[in-house]
Amino acid sequence: MAAQPGRKLVRVADKAAMARTAAEHLLTRIEANAGRVAICLAGGSSPKQLYELLATAPYRARIPWPRLHWFVGDERLVPAGDPLHNMTMARAAFLDACAPAANIHAIETDTMDPHAAARRYEHELQAFHGTDRLDPTRPLFDLVLLGIGPDGHTASLFPGSPAVDVQDRWVVGVETANVAPFVPRVSLTLPTLASCWTMLFEVAGADKRPILTRVLAGENLPANRARSDHETLLLIDAAAWPEDESGDV
Numbered sequence: 733m734a735a736q737p738g739r740k741l742v743r744v745a746d747k748a749a750m751a752r753t754a755a756e757h758l759l760t761r762i763e764a765n766a767g768r769v770a771i772c773l774a775g776g777s778s779p780k781q782l783y784e785l786l787a788t789a790p791y792r793a794r795i796p797w798p799r800l801h802w803f804v805g806d807e808r809l810v811p812a813g814d815p816l817h818n819m820t821m822a823r824a825a826f827l828d829a830c831a832p833a834a835n836i837h838a839i840e841t842d843t844m845d846p847h848a849a850a851r852r853y854e855h856e857l858q859a860f861h862g863t864d865r866l867d868p869t870r871p872l873f874d875l876v877l878l879g880i881g882p883d884g885h886t887a888s889l890f891p892g893s894p895a896v897d898v899q900d901r902w903v904v905g906v907e908t909a910n911v912a913p914f915v916p917r918v919s920l921t922l923p924t925l926a927s928c929w930t931m932l933f934e935v936a937g938a939d940k941r942p943i944l945t946r947v948l949a950g951e952n953l954p955a956n957r958a959r960s961d962h963e964t965l966l967l968i969d970a971a972a973w974p975e976d977e978s979g980d981v
C-alpha cells in the first residue's frame with residue numbers, strides 16, 4: 733500500500749469517557765469554524781452514547797445548532813423509522829430534540845435500489861457544497877465520525893467490495909453487506925470520507941481488540957485505508973486497546 737497520512741491513537745477509560753472525549757473534539761471543530769459546520773455521523777452502536785450526551789443540557793447549551801448540518805457516512809436500505817436505520821438512531825438520540833429539521837441530511841431509503849439512493853445523496857452533498865470536486869484545502873466536513881466493524885469495514889465499505897476502490901464517486905450503492913444486517917447499503921467513498929478536517933473513530937469493547945490489532949498492523953482493510961486528508965484520531969477504550977500498542981501509527 734502507498735504511504736498514508738498518520739493517525740493518532742487516544743486511549744480512554746471506557747465508553748462514557750469516549751463519549752465525553754468525542755464531544756469535546758466536536759466542540760473544538762465547531763469553534764474552529766465561524767460559518768456553516770458539516771458533521772458526518774457514523775452508524776452502528778458505538779456513537780450512541782456520544783449522541784445522547786450531545787442532547788444533555790450542558791452540551792445542548794454549548795452547541796450552536798442553527799449553523800450545524802448533519803450528514804451520515806452510510807445507511808442501511810431499510811425504511812426511515814426502522815431500528816436498523818442509522819439516521820433514525822441519531823434522530824432519536826439527539827437530532828430530533830436539538831437540530832433544525834432542515835439541517836438533518838439523511839440518505840433517502842424509499843427505494844430498493846442502493847445505486848439510485850447513492851446518486852441522490854451525492855447530488856444532495858454536491859448541492860450543499862456547491863461543487864462536484866473534492867478540494868483538500870476546502871474539506872467537505874468539519875468532522876467525520878466512524879466505527880470499525882468486526883471484519884475491518886468502516887461506513888459500509890466492506891473488505892473485498894469494489895466500493896472500497898471507487899475514487900470517482902462521492903457516494904456508492906453497496907449491494908451486499910459482509911456482516912449483519914444483511915441489507916443493501918449506501919456509503920460515502922474513501923475520498924469523500926477523507927475530505928474532512930478531523931476523522932474520529934470510536935472503538936470500544938473487548939470484541940473490537942482483534943480487528944483493531946489487525947488494522948493497526950497495517951492490513952489492507954477499509955478501516956485502515958480511511959484517513960482524513962488532515963487529522964485522523966482513533967479513540968480506543970481500555971478494553972479494546974491492543975496489547976503492546978504504545979503510540980501513533
Ligand SMILES: O=C(O)[C@H](O)[C@@H](O)[C@H](O)[C@H](O)COP(=O)(O)O
Nearest residue numbers: 775776777778879880881886887
Ligand atoms: O451502518 C453501519 O453498520 C456502520 O456505520 C458501520 O461501519 C459501523 O460503524 C461499524 O460496523 C461498527 O459498528 P458498531 O458501532 O455497532 O460496533
